Amino acid sequence: MVSFEPSEEQQMLVAAVEKYASSDLRTASHEAEENRELPKKLVGKGWELGVLQASIPEAYGGFGEHSAVTGALAVEELACGDLAGALAVMAPSLFAIPILLAGSEEQKKAYLPKVIEGAWNPYTAALIEYAFDFDVNDLQTHAELNNGEYVLNGEKAFVPFAIDADVILIYAKCDGRTQGFIIPKNAAGLIVDGEREKLMGLNALPLYRLKLENVKIAASNRLGGTLGHDFEPVLASMRIASASAALGVARAAFEYSRDYAREREAFGVKIAQKQAVAFMLAEMRTEIEAMRLLTWEAAWKLDQGKEDAFTEAYLASTGAADMVMAVTDRAVQILGGHGYIRENLVEMWMRNGRGFAALTGLAIV
Numbered sequence: 285m286v287s288f289e290p291s292e293e294q295q296m297l298v299a300a301v302e303k304y305a306s307s308d309l310r311t312a313s314h315e316a317e318e319n320r321e322l323p324k325k326l327v328g329k330g331w332e333l334g335v336l337q338a339s340i341p342e343a344y345g346g347f348g349e350h351s352a353v354t355g356a357l358a359v360e361e362l363a364c365g366d367l368a369g370a371l372a373v374m375a376p377s378l379f380a381i382p383i384l385l386a387g388s389e390e391q392k393k394a395y396l397p398k399v400i401e402g403a404w405n406p407y408t409a410a411l412i413e414y415a416f417d418f419d420v421n422d423l424q425t426h427a428e429l430n431n432g433e434y435v436l437n438g439e440k441a442f443v444p445f446a447i448d449a450d451v452i453l454i455y456a457k458c459d460g461r462t463q464g465f466i467i468p469k470n471a472a473g474l475i476v477d478g479e480r481e482k483l484m485g486l487n488a489l490p491l492y493r494l495k496l497e498n499v500k501i502a503a504s505n506r507l508g509g510t511l512g513h514d515f516e517p518v519l520a521s522m523r524i525a526s527a528s529a530a531l532g533v534a535r536a537a538f539e540y541s542r543d544y545a546r547e548r549e550a551f552g553v554k555i556a557q558k559q560a561v562a563f564m565l566a567e568m569r570t571e572i573e574a575m576r577l578l579t580w581e582a583a584w585k586l587d588q589g590k591e592d593a594f595t596e597a598y599l600a601s602t603g604a605a606d607m608v609m610a611v612t613d614r615a616v617q618i619l620g621g622h623g624y625i626r627e628n629l630v631e632m633w634m635r636n637g638r639g640f641a642a643l644t645g646l647a648i649v
C-alpha cells in the first residue's frame with residue numbers, strides 16, 4: 285500500500301515554505317508583477333529555506349537526499365504564494381538537479397558545491413524554443429561533435445536570469461536525442477538578448493532569449509560526460525515540478541475565491557450559498573485534489589525508479605495545465621466584475637495559469 289503521508293522532515297520543510305510563501309511572496313506578488321521586478325532580499329530569503337540544499341547529498345555540499353516528492357510539496361507551497369517568486373527562488377535547481385540526476389561524478393563535484401554553498405546565484409538552464417511545433421524530444425537547437433569539441437547552433441526562449449548567469453545548462457539535439465551542455469556565459473558565439481521577454485504573465489520573473497552561433501565547448505561539458513545521459517528522468521522531474529507549480533496557483537485561486545464567496549452578499553445571502561457558485565467551488569476543489577494525487581504518484585514512482593514514472597509525469601503535467609486554467613477562470617467568474625480588476629490577484633493567477641502549457645523547463649524538482 286502506498287502512503288503519501290509526509291514525513292516529519294517533509295512536514296517541517298512544508299511548514300517553513302508555507303510561512304514564507306504566504307507572508308512574503310504573496311504580499312509582494314502584486315507590486316512585483318506591476319513593477320516587473322522581484323526584490324533581491326525576497327528571493328534571498330526564500331533561498332535560505334534550503335529547499336534545493338536539502339535535495340543535494342552531503343558529498344556535494346548539501347544536507348539531504350534528492351526526493352521528487354519533497355520537491356513537489358515545496359514547489360506547490362511556493363507557487364501558492366507567487367509563481368514568479370517560486371520560479372526565481374528555485375531557478376538554480378534548473379542547473380543543479382539535472383547535474384545531480386544525470387551528470388558525471390566530475391561534473392557533480394565541480395558544480396554542485398558552487399551552486400548551493402552560499403547566497404543565491406542566478407544559475408539557470410535553457411530548454412524551451414520559440415517555435416509552434418516545439419518538442420522537447422526533437423529540438424531545433426543542435427550540437428555536433430567536431431575535432432573533439434561540440435559545436436552548438438540554435439535559439440532558446442524563456443531563459444530565467446540568462447543575462448546575469450555565469451554558466452547555463454543548454455539543451456540541444458545531439459545524435460538524435462536531447463542532451464544538456466554546460467556552457468559558460470563568456471563562450472564565443474553565445475548571445476543573450478538584452479531585452480526581456482514580454483508575456484501575458486510572469487512579468488516579475490526576468491526571462492530572456494539567447495542565440496548560439498557556432499558555440500564550441502569541450503566534449504567533457506556534455507552533461508554526463510562524453511557518453512551523454514538519459515534525458516527522461518530530467519524531463520519527468522521538470523514535468524512534476526510544472527504540475528506542482530500549477531497546483532499551487534490553482535489552490536491560491538480556489539482559496540481566494542472561496543473566501544470571497546463566503547463574505548460577499550447578493551440579494552441578502554452569501555454568494556457561496558448560491559447553487560451555481562457552490563457547484564463551481566466544489567468542482568475546483570475536486571479537480572485540484574485529483575491532480576495532486578496524480579502528481580504525487582508520479583513523483584513517488586520517479587523516486588522509486590518505476591518504469592511508468594515518465595508516463596505518469598507527462599499525464600500530471602498535461603492534466604495540471606488544463607486544471608489550473610479551468611480553476612483560475614472560475615475564480616475570476618466567482619468574483620464577478622471584481623475578478624477583472626488588476627488589484628485582485630485572481631486575474632494575475634489566471635494569466636499565469638495560461639502559461640503552463642508552455643512552461644516545461646522553467647522548474648525542476
